[in-house]
Amino acid sequence: MELTDDETTGIDPTVPPSGEGCVECLADGGWWVHLRRCAACGHIGCCDSSPSRHATAHARSAGHPVLTSFEPGEDWFWNLETQKFHRGPALCEPTSRPASQPSPGPAGKVPPDWRSQLH
Numbered sequence: 001m002e003l004t005d006d007e008t009t010g011i012d013p014t015v016p017p018s019g020e021g022c023v024e025c026l027a028d029g030g031w032w033v034h035l036r037r038c039a040a041c042g043h044i045g046c047c048d049s050s051p052s053r054h055a056t057a058h059a060r061s062a063g064h065p066v067l068t069s070f071e072p073g074e075d076w077f078w079n080l081e082t083q084k085f086h087r088g089p090a091l092c093e094p095t096s097r098p099a100s101q102p103s104p105g106p107a108g109k110v111p112p113d114w115r116s117q118l119h
Contacts, residue, residue, distance in 0.1 A: 035070035
């Protein structure tokens with residue numbers, strides 16, 4: 001499914017990602033399951049299965065409803081307002097975390113009982 005004009009409003013395909021991992025988790029020593037990229041500003045946050053759910057929190061607080069996967073091989077977009085998956089424009093590189101960065105990650109920060117902490 002293609003995004004309609006209303007659903008692409010605010011997407012900036014020229015903005016690079018904010019880094020290689022969840023900005024907030026890296027700053028506070030946290031960890032994530034999967035990574036999501038804000039399609040408007042490039043903010044990288046952790047998914048809703050992760051303990052802190054930073055991607056959705058950023059999207060809501062910033063008013064940037066469209067997120068995309070930041071995982072290798074995934075190219076979907078999710079609109080928080082419509083609660084639908086979509087295809088969207090090609091975003092600037094890199095389009096995923098480095099293959100060397102594990103999922104869950106970051107390396108060395110994921111607790112042994114991580115599965116019991118998922119949402």
